[in-house]
Amino acid sequence: MFKVNNLKFKYKNNKEDVIKGISFEIKEGEIFGFLGPSGAGKSTTQKIIIKILEDYQGEIKYKDKDLKEYNNDFYEEIGVSFEMPIHFSKMTAMENINFFLKLYKNNEDVESLMKRVGLWEDRDKLVGEFSKGMKIRLNLVRALLNKPKMLFLDEPTNGLDPTNAMILKDMIREFKNQGGTVFITSHIMADIDQLCDRVAFIVNGEIKEIDSPRNLKIRYGKRVVLVEYKEDGKTLSKEFPLEQIGKNQEFIHIVQEKEIETIHSGETTLEDIFIKVTGVKLDNENL
Amino acid sequence: MKTSRIWLLIKGELYRLHKYNVLFISILIAIIWGVVLYFVDSVLFNALLPFLILIDATMMSVMYIGSVMFFEKKESTLSSVLVTPVTNQEIILSKIIANTIHNLISTSLIIIAFIFIKQVKINYPLMLIAIILITAVFTGLGLLLSYYQKDFTSMLTNLMILGFALLLPSALYGFNVLKGNAWEYILLLNPVEAASKVIAGGFKGISLDWHYYFSLFYLLIGGLLTYKYLILPKFKDYAVSISGV
Numbered sequence: 296m297f298k299v300n301n302l303k304f305k306y307k308n309n310k311e312d313v314i315k316g317i318s319f320e321i322k323e324g325e326i327f328g329f330l331g332p333s334g335a336g337k338s339t340t341q342k343i344i345i346k347i348l349e350d351y352q353g354e355i356k357y358k359d360k361d362l363k364e365y366n367n368d369f370y371e372e373i374g375v376s377f378e379m380p381i382h383f384s385k386m387t388a389m390e391n392i393n394f395f396l397k398l399y400k401n402n403e404d405v406e407s408l409m410k411r412v413g414l415w416e417d418r419d420k421l422v423g424e425f426s427k428g429m430k431i432r433l434n435l436v437r438a439l440l441n442k443p444k445m446l447f448l449d450e451p452t453n454g455l456d457p458t459n460a461m462i463l464k465d466m467i468r469e470f471k472n473q474g475g476t477v478f479i480t481s482h483i484m485a486d487i488d489q490l491c492d493r494v495a496f497i498v499n500g501e502i503k504e505i506d507s508p509r510n511l512k513i514r515y516g517k518r519v520v521l522v523e524y525k526e527d528g529k530t531l532s533k534e535f536p537l538e539q540i541g542k543n544q545e546f547i548h549i550v551q552e553k554e555i556e557t558i559h560s561g562e563t564t565l566e567d568i569f570i571k572v573t574g575v576k577l578d579n580e581n582l
Numbered sequence: 583m584k585t586s587r588i589w590l591l592i593k594g595e596l597y598r599l600h601k602y603n604v605l606f607i608s609i610l611i612a613i614i615w616g617v618v619l620y621f622v623d624s625v626l627f628n629a630l631l632p633f634l635i636l637i638d639a640t641m642m643s644v645m646y647i648g649s650v651m652f653f654e655k656k657e658s659t660l661s662s663v664l665v666t667p668v669t670n671q672e673i674i675l676s677k678i679i680a681n682t683i684h685n686l687i688s689t690s691l692i693i694i695a696f697i698f699i700k701q702v703k704i705n706y707p708l709m710l711i712a713i714i715l716i717t718a719v720f721t722g723l724g725l726l727l728s729y730y731q732k733d734f735t736s737m738l739t740n741l742m743i744l745g746f747a748l749l750l751p752s753a754l755y756g757f758n759v760l761k762g763n764a765w766e767y768i769l770l771l772n773p774v775e776a777a778s779k780v781i782a783g784g785f786k787g788i789s790l791d792w793h794y795y796f797s798l799f800y801l802l803i804g805g806l807l808t809y810k811y812l813i814l815p816k817f818k819d820y821a822v823s824i825s826g827v
Contacts, residue, residue, distance in 0.1 A: 347664055347822055367667045381662040385601045394594050398587060398666040437662060 296445060296476050297321040297344060302353035304343060313339050315500040316353070321445075326467065326477040328491035330484065330565070332575060336500040337480035338378075338449060344478070345375055345447055371400055374443035378450040380430035381437070384423030388414060388433055391422055392440060399441035408436045411466060413459070427454045435463060445476040452486050464490055484566040494565070498573045508565055515571055516563030520546070524553040534561075588672045588679075595650070595680030602653055604646055605684060611642070612688040616695050627700060631692075632785065636778050638689045639716040641745050644724035647681045648737045651728040655824045670817050674725065674809075681721040682714055689713050702785075709784030715798070716777045719805035722813050723773070729820040748774040776800050 297320065304314040314336050321327045329337045342348040344355060346362065346369060355362040357369070382391045388409070396402050409415040412432040422430065431454055438446060451467065452460040467490055471477055481487055487494050488508050495505040504511065518537035523530055535546045537560060549555075563571075570576055599605045615634050619627055654660050663673060693709065696702045727744075731737040751768075752775050754760045769775045776797035783794040 342822070345665060349818075367669050370665055370667045373665070375662075375665040377658070377661055379658055381658045383598060383601070383659055384657055386598070390597075394590075395662065395666060397590050398668055400667075 296323045296358065297478075298354075298356040298359075299340075299344065300354040300356075302340070302343065302351060302355065304339060304348065304351045313500050314343070314351070317497070317500070317502045319495055319502060319505055321476060321478055322493075323476050324471065324474060325492040326471050326479065326490050328487040328494040329478070329480040329497050330482070330487045330494050330569060331480075331497035332482055335497045337482075337497055339500075340497070341447055341449060341478065341480055345373060346370075371441060372444045373447060374438035374441060374445070375447045376434045376438035376449065376451060378453055380422075380425075380427065380434065382422040382425075382430060382433060385421060387419050387421055388425070389418040391433070392436060395437060396440050401442040403440045403442050405436070405440060408439055412436055412462060428456060428459050431455055432459060432463065435466065439466075439470070443475070445478070446470060448477065448479045450481050450483070451479060452481075452483060484564065484569070488565045496569055496573055498575050503573045511565065511568050512562055515568040518563075519561050520558065521561050522546070522549055522558045523556040524549055525556060526553060530556060584672070587668055588676050591668060591672060591676030592680045592683070595676055596683065598653075599646075599650065599680065599684050602650075604649055605687075608642065608646060608684065608688040609691065612638070612691045615692055619692075619696065620699060624700070631696065631702065632778065632781050634692065635689055635713070635781050635784075636716075636774070638692070639685060639713055639781070640720045640774055640777055641741065642688075643681060643685050643717045643720040644727060644741055645738070646684065647677065647721045647724035648728050648731070648734060648741070650677065650681070651725065652731075652734040652737070658824070660821050660824060664821055670821075671814060674814060674817055677725065678718050678721045681724075682717045685717040685721075686710075686713055689717075703787060705784055705786050709781075711798075712777075712780045712784045715801055715805070716780060719773065719801050719808075720777070722805060722809055726808070726813050726816065729816055745774075748772055751775075752778070770796055770800065773801065773804065 299320070300318050301316050302314055302318070303312050303316050305312045317336075317340070319327075329340065331337050339348065343351050344357075344362070346365070349363075357365065362369075382388075383394075386394075389405075392405055392409075396405065406415065409418055412435060414429060414432055414436065417425070417429065422433065425433065431451075435448075435451070438448070446467070448467070451463055455463065464486070467477055467479075477490075479486065479490060491508060493505060493507050494511070496503045506514070519534045520537055520540055521532060521534050523532045525531075533545075533549065535543055540546060550558075596605075615638075619630060619634070622630060660673075690713075693702070693704060697704060727740065728737060731740065751760065751765075751772060755765050755769055770779070770793065779793050779797035780801060782788050783790050783798075
């Protein structure tokens with residue numbers, strides 16, 4: 296759907312490029328994620344591919360046509376959910392939604408969307424009286440109200456409690472299952488791991504790795520079995536590689552001879568892999 | 583540019599002017615002006631009415647559009663508008679037209695009241711043209727000014743400084759501090775002075791000399807050029823700078 300080739304971008308007041316020649320593809324019908332710490336270039340990349348920032352170098356193709364050749368009708372096909380609330384606070388939720396709804400040719404059923412995010416009962420409240428979580432949920436309604444083919448979500452669950460985060464994630468999956476394409480930027484590993492078909496690790500404006508979370512775990516992760524057992528009144532633990540575990544004599548010995556307290560397989564998390572690949576923590580600390 | 587879409591944007595702008603109490607404040611100010619004018623004698627009244635119309639159409643227009651822009655900046659709503667099919671031109675024009683309609687309401691209130699109370703003689707078509715043109719031009723200048731201000735307070739401060747700087751030469755000329763025919767021409771390049779000449783033409787009994795026509799076309803052409811070469815092209819940079827997308 297989107298093909299980005301050797302994309303570079305520099306803000307007017309900066310000396311250095313903030314995006315340093317990145318290339319990636321967002322395939323139709325997939326959820327593609329950008330995982331990286333703050334300042335990595337995630338939001339800048341999103342601003343470029345939603346045509347807010349224009350003076351970039353490199354090539355971006357949307358449906359095999361140069362992005363620069365699209366006029367504002369491009370926005371009929373996409374929905375954007377911003378990280379921060381973007382509503383008129385002295386207007387009600389429905390007044391906000393109705394204002395934007397009329398600017399598009401295609402209109403989604405607002406009532407069902409509002410009910411889905413749990414805001415229908417509060418539709419006539421001023422947005423200024425909403426909690427941050429409610430405003431973020433209203434952002435998603437705003438992004439979906441033109442029946443977009445592609446969704447851009449910037450830190451979609453940031454500031455949401457686990458229940459509402461789950462509702463939003465379910466809605467994103469439903470959107471994908473109905474044929475939609477999604478681009479997510481996030482620094483929250485769990486969002487990317489649970490939602491994305493493919494993920495790009497981005498640090499300092501460079502993509503360090505792109506693949507599915509599963510493939511990344513297979514390639515970079517260590518698959519182990521961790522055993523905690525008692526010996527001489529003390530609790531000891533030992534890690535064994537999952538490969539050929541049935542032939543590992545030490546493992547078999549412990550399992551047969553010792554009092555086992557816990558035993559479980561351990562997969563490396565996406566965050567661990569991110570750190571391993573990039574040398575940077577998601578909370579921006581260098582290792 | 584789609585007429586139906588720009589009309590939707592104008593309606594949205596007018597509705598927000600109402601919801602954010604800007605319309606209420608402007609009508610309240612118009613009423614206060616009216617009360618003040620009602621109690622002054624006829625000599626002072628004749629001098630003050632054109633001045634108040636001038637202030638309403640120039641400085642107040644800048645202030646009202648400034649407040650709208652800073653409400654939007656604070657709430658990041660422009661980011662959301664930027665990702666709709668509306669164009670930058672439609673966004674800007676809707677703001678200028680809505681602010682002009684809004685200002686026309688408050689200025690008309692003052693004028694209509696005094697047509698009945700003090701039998702003011704107005705040339706209605708020329709006064710209408712004057713208010714629409716001046717409000718539109720100064721709304722555009724207000725938009726441009728707001729691009730470069732951090733917040734509403736700094737905009738108000740700079741507006742006061744700018745207003746003083748623009749009114750001072752005319753005042754000095756009026757008090758004969760600035761002397762010579764050359765000043766008569768130089769001062770017409772000041773948009774506030776040009777606006778005062780155009781407003782004066784809206785009162786009956788004022789002869790429409792070359793000052794009037796020069797000022798009218800100066801504001802019209804100057805406004806269009808400012809829109810094309812400054813307000814429109816700088817808007818995208820401004821919108822991007824305030825969108826924390």
